[in-house]
Structures are given as C-alpha cells and as structure tokens.
Amino acid sequence: MSGRPNIETAILDDAEKLAHHAATWLATTAAATTGRFAVSLSGGSTPRRLYELLAGMSFPWARTHWFWGDERFVPHDDSRSNYRMTREALLAHAPIPEANIHPITTEGEGAEAAASDYERQLQSFYGGDALDPARPFFDVTLLGLGPDGHPASLFPGTSVLGERAKWVAAVLDGKLEPRITLTYPALESSRSAVFLVAGTEKREMLARLLDGDRVLPAARLRPVGKTLVFADAAAAAPSNSQIQR
Numbered sequence: 001m002s003g004r005p006n007i008e009t010a011i012l013d014d015a016e017k018l019a020h021h022a023a024t025w026l027a028t029t030a031a032a033t034t035g036r037f038a039v040s041l042s043g044g045s046t047p048r049r050l051y052e053l054l055a056g057m058s059f060p061w062a063r064t065h066w067f068w069g070d071e072r073f074v075p076h077d078d079s080r081s082n083y084r085m086t087r088e089a090l091l092a093h094a095p096i097p098e099a100n101i102h103p104i105t106t107e108g109e110g111a112e113a114a115a116s117d118y119e120r121q122l123q124s125f126y127g128g129d130a131l132d133p134a135r136p137f138f139d140v141t142l143l144g145l146g147p148d149g150h151p152a153s154l155f156p157g158t159s160v161l162g163e164r165a166k167w168v169a170a171v172l173d174g175k176l177e178p179r180i181t182l183t184y185p186a187l188e189s190s191r192s193a194v195f196l197v198a199g200t201e202k203r204e205m206l207a208r209l210l211d212g213d214r215v216l217p218a219a220r221l222r223p224v225g226k227t228l229v230f231a232d233a234a235a236a237a238p239s240n241s242q243i244q245r
C-alpha cells in the first residue's frame with residue numbers, strides 16, 4: 001500500500017552540513033513568527049549536532065517552548081534519556097527560561113501514568129482537550145527515522161499505531177524499556193514536521209518514506225501543515241533530490 005505524499009526535501013553533502021542546514025532553518029522559521037513558538041524535539045544521535053549549533057545562534061529563546069516527541073521511561077540522568085541528551089547539547093547552553101522546558105516525567109508510578117501526566121501538561125499548554133486543525137499545537141515537530149521506519153516511538157506492530165484519541169501513550173509492547181510517545185494526532189498537529197535522516201543504514205527507509213510506503217509508521221504521518229525531509233547524501237539515493245552543498 002502506498003500513496004506518495006507531498007514532501008519537501010533538502011539533501012546535504014554530509015551530516016555536519018545537514019545539522020547546519022536544519023539549525024539555520026529552525027532559527028529562521030522561529031524568527032519569522034511572533035508570539036509563542038512551540039517545538040517538539042527528537043531524540044537519537046542525528047539531532048544532537050543540530051542542538052549544539054542552535055545553542056550558539058540568535059534565537060527567540062524567551063518565547064520558545066520545548067517539548068519531547070518521545071522518551072524512554074528511565075531517569076533523566078540515564079545515558080538513554082532523550083531529555084539528558086537535549087540538556088547536554090542545547091538546554092544547558094542557551095538562555096532558555098526553565099518554565100519553557102516541558103520534559104516528560106519519567107519517575108513515579110509507571111509509563112502509563114507518565115503518559116497521562118504529559119497529556120494533561122500538553123492540554124493545559126494548548127488550552128483545550130481537542131486539537132483544532134486550524135490551530136496546530138506545534139510550530140515545528142522534529143522527527144527521526146528509525147531503522148524500521150518508526151518516528152518518535154511509534155514502532156511497527158505496536159498497539160499505539162492505532163491510537164487516535166489520546167495525545168500521549170505508553171509503549172509497552174515495543175523495545176526493551178517502556179517508552180512514552182506522542183501519538184499520531186499530537187505529532188500531526190504541527191505547522192512543519194521535519195524528518196532528520198543521516199547515514200547509509202537509513203537509505204532504504206528514506207526511499208520508502210519518500211515513496212509513501214504506508215507500511216512504515218513514519219509514512220503514515222500526515223501533519224496539518226507541511227512535511228520536510230532534511231537528509232545527508234549517505235541516506236539519500238541519488239534520484240531523491242538535488243544535493244544542496
């Protein structure tokens with residue numbers, strides 16, 4: 001089953017240029033707005049360099065709010081924590097008000113309780129419990145592309161793929177540790193959903209994403225705004241796009 005989506009692509013020479021391109025794009029996008037600016041952050045290795053670069057840029061820090069698309073249910077000081085990676089790369093190095101940082105709580109009764117708590121936080125920030133396509137939650141949603149085609153923690157074969165009511169859900173039937181993830185409705189409530197893809201091991205998944213292969217969880221994402229892919233040449237087949245040097 002496929003249906004080629006409308007995706008804007010930028011293919012860069014290498015991972016470093018990819019990070020620079022993404023950081024510049026994010027800073028420019030934020031600067032062009034007024035009022036509150038909301039970003040959903042991605043974990044993993046690819047965005048780390050983007051975050052490091054962003055920390056040294058001119059950015060509307062005071063009015064930008066930072067959320068997480070997914071998190072492992074581990075303490076925030078654990079090496080597997082997306083929050084820890086983001087704090088080390090970005091949050092600790094930029095003048096971001098603490099009130100603007102909205103991590104997923106990973107200590108307490110369990111992953112399901114953490115998911116419910118984060119959903120309440122999101123609804124409080126949004127000012128309602130129903131997402132309006134005319135008023136997207138996120139200005140930018142940053143996403144990775146897993147080796148099995150998953151975005152956030154929406155893994156193939158997991159029950160969360162069918163969740164359309166909750167904004168946040170626990171993933172207990174996926175990887176080794178429980179995870180908390182934004183669901184499709186929350187991820188799709190975005191003006192710009194941006195996939196960051198690097199490395200030869202992502203080439204097949206990227207080609208299938210661009211072809212609209214809805215077997216992949218990532219290819220099922222249909223944001224109310226636009227979808228962009230920033231990839232390096234290693235991840236991109238030569239026919240996917242003209243390389244931006």
